[in-house]
Structures are given as structure tokens and as C-alpha cells.
Amino acid sequence: METVDYKNIGATIGFDSEAKKVTAKYYVQFEMLQSVDSVYLDAVNIQITGREKRSFNVTSSNDKIWIHGPFQAGDTYDTIFFYEVIPKQTLYFTGDQIWTQGQGKYTSHWLPSIDDMNDKIEFDLQVMIAAGKRVIANGNLEEVIVMDEKHIAWRFDMDHAMSSYLAAIVVGDFDRVKLTSTSGVPIELYYRPEDSLKAEPTYRYTKEIFDFLEAEIGVPYPWQNYKQVPVRDFLYAGMENTTATIFSEAFVVDSIGFTDRNYVNVNAHEMAHQWFGNLVTETEGTHHWLHEGFATYYALLAEKEIFGTDYYYWKLMQTAEQLRSLSEEGKGQSLLDPKASSLTFYEKGAWALHILKELIGEEAFRAAVKGYLSKHQFKNVTTADFLAEVRAATTIDITTWEADWLRQTAFQADQVYESLTKSSFVNDYFKMSALRSKPLSEKGEVMKQVLTFPNEYLGQEAVFQLASEPIEDAIPYYKLAFASNNLMVRQAIAVSLQEVPFQLKTEFESLLDDPSYVTMENALATLWINFPSERLRYLEKTKYVVGFQNKNIKLLWLAMAISSEAYGASANEIFLSELKEYTSESFSFEVRQQAFAYAMELELFNSEVLKNLLNATAHHNWRFRNYARRALDSLLEDESIRLKLESLLISVSEKEGRYLKTKLEEE
Numbered sequence: 283m284e285t286v287d288y289k290n291i292g293a294t295i296g297f298d299s300e301a302k303k304v305t306a307k308y309y310v311q312f313e314m315l316q317s318v319d320s321v322y323l324d325a326v327n328i329q330i331t332g333r334e335k336r337s338f339n340v341t342s343s344n345d346k347i348w349i350h351g352p353f354q355a356g357d358t359y360d361t362i363f364f365y366e367v368i369p370k371q372t373l374y375f376t377g378d379q380i381w382t383q384g385q386g387k388y389t390s391h392w393l394p395s396i397d398d399m400n401d402k403i404e405f406d407l408q409v410m411i412a413a414g415k416r417v418i419a420n421g422n423l424e425e426v427i428v429m430d431e432k433h434i435a436w437r438f439d440m441d442h443a444m445s446s447y448l449a450a451i452v453v454g455d456f457d458r459v460k461l462t463s464t465s466g467v468p469i470e471l472y473y474r475p476e477d478s479l480k481a482e483p484t485y486r487y488t489k490e491i492f493d494f495l496e497a498e499i500g501v502p503y504p505w506q507n508y509k510q511v512p513v514r515d516f517l518y519a520g521m522e523n524t525t526a527t528i529f530s531e532a533f534v535v536d537s538i539g540f541t542d543r544n545y546v547n548v549n550a551h552e553m554a555h556q557w558f559g560n561l562v563t564e565t566e567g568t569h570h571w572l573h574e575g576f577a578t579y580y581a582l583l584a585e586k587e588i589f590g591t592d593y594y595y596w597k598l599m600q601t602a603e604q605l606r607s608l609s610e611e612g613k614g615q616s617l618l619d620p621k622a623s624s625l626t627f628y629e630k631g632a633w634a635l636h637i638l639k640e641l642i643g644e645e646a647f648r649a650a651v652k653g654y655l656s657k658h659q660f661k662n663v664t665t666a667d668f669l670a671e672v673r674a675a676t677t678i679d680i681t682t683w684e685a686d687w688l689r690q691t692a693f694q695a696d697q698v699y700e701s702l703t704k705s706s707f708v709n710d711y712f713k714m715s716a717l718r719s720k721p722l723s724e725k726g727e728v729m730k731q732v733l734t735f736p737n738e739y740l741g742q743e744a745v746f747q748l749a750s751e752p753i754e755d756a757i758p759y760y761k762l763a764f765a766s767n768n769l770m771v772r773q774a775i776a777v778s779l780q781e782v783p784f785q786l787k788t789e790f791e792s793l794l795d796d797p798s799y800v801t802m803e804n805a806l807a808t809l810w811i812n813f814p815s816e817r818l819r820y821l822e823k824t825k826y827v828v829g830f831q832n833k834n835i836k837l838l839w840l841a842m843a844i845s846s847e848a849y850g851a852s853a854n855e856i857f858l859s860e861l862k863e864y865t866s867e868s869f870s871f872e873v874r875q876q877a878f879a880y881a882m883e884l885e886l887f888n889s890e891v892l893k894n895l896l897n898a899t900a901h902h903n904w905r906f907r908n909y910a911r912r913a914l915d916s917l918l919e920d921e922s923i924r925l926k927l928e929s930l931l932i933s934v935s936e937k938e939g940r941y942l943k944t945k946l947e948e949e
Contacts, residue, residue: 384447450523522555567620575631
């Protein structure tokens with residue numbers, strides 16, 4: 283039996299960016315369910331620095347804060363105390379930003395709370411920050427108070443309780459766009475001031491997605507407002523904190539970038555979580571698909587609304603192939619396995635819902651979802667809760683579906699094929715892909731037809747098939763593909779054609795003008811290799827193109843300019859300096875990783891680059907950290923570089939130095 287029910291947590295939080303420390307005044311209100319001598323909050327390495335008079339005695343241990351009573355069952359209590367902590371995770375200082383990432387149960391690293399999704403609490407946060415910065419947090423911004431010339435307090439209020447892992451704060455230099463949903467919900471979309479021209483393409487279709495989800499789900503958006511903010515060096519694509527989604531700034535794009543790397547899917551996925559995960563929350567990992575499967579499925583439906591039915595089935599086909607391959611390798615997983623992979627929870631979960639809707643019909647499916655959310659709003663749920671609403675909405679027996687899609691580890695490929703082939707586009711694609719083993723002489727007419735009036739997915743498939751044909755035979759078909767002026771068909775040429783014959787040189791060069799950074803990058807690299815005498819012309823044409831947030835084209839351009847010395851020795855030094863600078867912690871990890879890759883290729887291992895690489899081995903983003911550590915292992919095989927690294931021990935941080943010593947001692 284539970285001992286205590288935490289009702290409200292309020293905190294006034296301040297940050298020391300230099301020390302990476304949090305200081306706070308903390309308020310908690312709780313109702314006793316049993317009579318006990320003390321209660322606790324999860325709190326990792328949080329130190330109590332004081333308490334208000336007449337408050338209960340409060341003490342701390344390594345992972346908890348204890349509030350000492352005695353307390354009587356049925357009574358409600360509150361207390362106020364002060365604390366400080368240097369969080370080892372969950373709250374991050376990245377450049378000029380501060381942001382949090384609860385990820386399931388780790389908010390207790392910066393805010394005493396409960397590391398359990400089943401305990402829902404109303405969080406009302408106030409953040410003290412330097413003037414000139416903006417704060418985004420859960421709930422409604424009630425007021426901004428000027429404390430003095432240097433400090434401002436931002437006070438937020440939540441109307442409803444939520445799980446602790448969804449508490450969030452972002453601090454940084456942001457502007458915003460304000461929208462209002464058709465139902466009247468305020469929507470705020472944040473961006474760095476220097477990215478003002480990217481705000482529209484980044485957040486394109488946001489209102490349409492919001493309105494669609496409200497209508498499709500059938501339950502009004504349950505919170506006061508909705509905010510989205512991109513941050514540097516984020517750990518994942520996005521996180522659905524209640525009313526305040528935080529996402530990676532890698533999705534901040536201009537109109538060209540939107541073609542290849544837009545935010546639409548992540549936008550819809552995190553927004554759907556405001557219902558599935560936030561309004562109703564799993565009791566435990568066994569039911570994690572109720573979060574991720576639903577969010578993935580409704581994001582797909584939103585994309586279908588925006589990009590069309592062919593796009594919807596194209597994405598279903600792609601994930602089905604991944605799941606089928608995994609299953610055939612004997613690695614299939616049950617949706618009710620709490621240790622299942624993201625692919626299972628997200629994509630198999632979405633497929634389960636797609637098949638369920640086909641089985642019981644759209645009307646019954648919508649009624650079941652509406653009943654499920656309405657009955658259990660602001661509560662915790664299990665799979666049985668959802669299934670009960672499905673059975674209440676239809677007389678169709680779902681027992682076999684439940685066994686096949688929730689409990690079976692094997693992916694139901696036959697059911698999937700039957701579902702996919704209800705789409706005429708999918709049937710055409712299967713026919714096209716069946717020609718892969720056929721020689722061009724047998725499929726030429728089909729290829730001509732597909733490339734002359736291309737559906738972009740069929741056209742891409744045709745181009746990829748051309749890559750395995752003798753180039754002399756394929757040239758006429760490539761010319762048709764170029765002439766189609768279909769952006770994605772042309773992109774398929776850019777990524778698949780490695781040896782460009784002179785007969786296609788002019789057409790291939792035209793890819794540098796396509797509004798796609800993926801196309802430009804691949805075309806530039808291929809032209810550089812195939813036509814060395816034209817390198818300066820290609821460099822001049824692309825010298826002002828930056829590319830995505832990771833500066834993919836800019837960094838490729840610098841590497842090419844350095845390799846060719848086309849601009850002379852003095853310019854080359856400038857280019858070298860710029861490329862090395864991009865490896866520093868002044869830039870996001872996406873930029874740094876690209877820069878390190880080129881630095882390794884060009885063997886630019888001076889002390890500056892090596893020191894930056896050591897810094898990266900301690901980065902909070904585990905994917906980037908692991909990349910840097912693998913790169914360091916490779917470099918340590920070179921004795922001259924090993925000596926350079928040894929000389930850096932006195933100039934790096936303690937953490938970086940400890941790691942380097944460990945690697946140097948390995949033999």
C-alpha cells in the first residue's frame with residue numbers, strides 16, 4: 283500500500299553556469315495515506331542548505347531527501363527547504379543554453395521528485411535567470427518579475443498533475459512565433475534570433491498537425507498551452523515534456539533543408555505524446571508501447587494528411603521491412619516485453635494499431651481511443667485498459683490480433699503484406715522492385731514509362747536499379763531521369779551514380795542547383811572525383827553554401843579546398859584554421875563530428891584538434907562521446923600522435939585527463 287501522495291511541488295530555481303550548479307528554494311505538499319514517521323523524495327546528490335522556520339526537519343542521503351514527521355493518515359502537510367546540486371545528468375549547460383531531459387525517471391538529479399511514472403504531481407516552477415535570457419517551462423507563464431538590474435524571475439503554473447520525468451526547463455536566447463489552434467489553444471514556437479528565416483520551414487504545418495490530432499483523436503488537447511523549443515546538443519530527436527517539447531536543433535532548417543530533413547514527423551510524434559504518455563501514462567515498461575506505438579502511429583496519420591496516402595504507405599513499407607528482417611533473424615520481440623527495442627515499441631506498435639483499425643473499422647477504433655483517453659485521463663494505464671475500451675467499442679473478436687501483435691515475438695509478415703497491397707501504389711512498387719534481377723533489355727519499356735512520368739518512389743527505385751547496369755546501356759534512362767525534374771528522382775542519381783560518363787556530365791552538374799542539400803553534397807563529391815580539371819569551378823559554384831545545421835556542405839567544401847590548394851597557400855591557411863575551429867566545443871556536436879571526420883581524413887592532428895577530440899570524449903551526448911573515443915583509439919596507434927596526446931595531459935580538464943591516462947596505459 284502506498285504511504286504518501288505528493289500533490290504539488292513548487293521550486294524557485296537558479297543556475298550557476300560556470301560551476302554548472304543548481305540552487306533552489308523548494309516547496310512540497312503531500313497527503314498521507316498511512317501514518318508514518320517520515321517520507322522521502324528521490325534526490326540524487328542533492329544537498330540541503332537550509333529550511334524555513336516552523337518547517338519539518340529535512341535531511342539528505344545519496345539518492346533521497348527525507349522529511350521527518352510524524353505524519354498522520356488522512357492529513358495534508360507541506361514544507362519548504364533550500365538545496366543545491368551539481369547534476370551529473372538530466373540537466374545540461376550547452377553553450378549559452380540550459381535544458382533538462384528527464385528520460386523516464388531522472389528528474390531527481392536536479393529537482394527532488396518521484397522517480398516513478400505512477401506518482402503524478404502538479405509542478406509549478408519559477409526560474410531566476412540573467413536579464414536578456416528567456417525561460418520555457420511546463421504550464422502557463424504567469425508573470426515575469428524584474429528582481430534587479432541583472433536578474434529576472436519567470437513563474438510558471440501547471441493546471442494538472444503529471445509524472446516527474448515530464449518536468450522541464452529551457453533557458454536561452456530565443457525569439458518566438460505565436461499561433462492559436464482552431465480550438466483556441468495557444469501555441470508558441472521558439473528559435474534562436476539568428477534563425478529567424480528558418481522559423482517557418484522548421485515549424486511548417488505545426489498548426490495543421492495540432493488541429494488534425496485534436497480532430498482525429500477526438501479528445502481536446504488536455505493542457506493550458508503548447509510550446510516547442512530546439513536546443514543544442516540534445517540527446518535525442520525530441521522529448522514530449524508536458525506542454526513544452528524540447529527537440530534537437532538539427533531539425534532547424536531553411537526551405538531547402540526542409541526537403542531532406544524536416545521536423546514534421548518528430549513534431550507530430552512529440553505532439554501526440556501530449557495525449558499518449560502525458561495525459562495517460564503507462565504503469566510500467568511492459569506497457570511502453572502505449573506511449574511510443576500510439577505516438578508513432580498518430581504521427582504517421584498526420585503525415586498522411588500532409589504528404590498524402592502514398593507517403594503513408596511508403597513509410598509503412600520501410601518499417602515493415604525492418605521488422606520482418608529482425609523477425610527472420612530470430613530477434614523479433616513482443617510489444618509487451620519491457621526490454622524491447624525502440625524499433626519494436628515505436629514501429630511494431632504503430633503497425634499493431636494500423637492492423638487493429640483495419641480489423642475493427644475506423645469508427646470503432648476512434649471510439650475506443652476516445653473512451654480510453656477520457657476514462658483514464660491524468661491517470662496511469664495498462665494495455666488491459668486500452669483493450670477493454672476496444673472490446674467495448676466493437677463486437678469483433680480481437681483475441682487473435684492480441685496474440686499476434688501484442689504477445690507474439692514474430693512479425694506477422696503475411697498480415698502486413700495483405701494490408702499493404704490494398705494500396706495501388708504499393709502494388710506498383712512491388713511490381714517495380716520485382717524487376718531488380720531482370721536485365722535492362724527485358725524491363726526497358728517499364729523503366730522508360732516510370733522515369734518519364736515518375737511517381738518519386740517508383741522513379742527512385744528505377745534509378746537505383748540502373749546503378750547495377752552497364753553505364754553505356756543506362757545512359758538514355760539516366761537522361762530521362764534527369765529530365766523528369768523530380769527532385770527525389772534526381773537525388774537518387776546523386777547518391778547512386780559513382781562514375782559519371784562524359785555524356786552525362788552536364789546533367790550531373792545541374793544537380794548542384796537542386797534545392798536539396800543531400801543532392802548537392804553527393805553531387806559535389808562525385809563531380810570532384812570524376813572531373814579533377816573542373817574542381818575550382820565546382821568550388822566557386824558552392825563556396826557560399828552551408829547546408830544543414832551540421833554544415834555538411836561547408837565542411838565538405840573546406841576539405842576539398844584544403845586538398846586541392848586551389849586558392850593558394852594563404853587562403854589554404856584560412857581554410858585549415860576554419861576547419862579546425864569547427865572541432866571545438868564552440869559548436870554543436872553534429873558540426874564537430876563532421877569536422878573531426880574530415881580532420882582525420884586529412885590528417886590534421888595538431889594540438890588544437892587533439893585537445894578538442896579529448897574534450898569530445900567526455901561529452902554528455904553518448905553517441906558523439908563514443909564516436910570521439912573510437913577516433914582516439916585509432917589515433918593512439920600512431921606513436922607520434924600518442925606523444926602529442928601525452929603532452930596535453932597538463933592542459934586538459936581533470937575528467938579528460940583521467941580518461942586519456944587510462945587509454946595511454948592500455949597496451
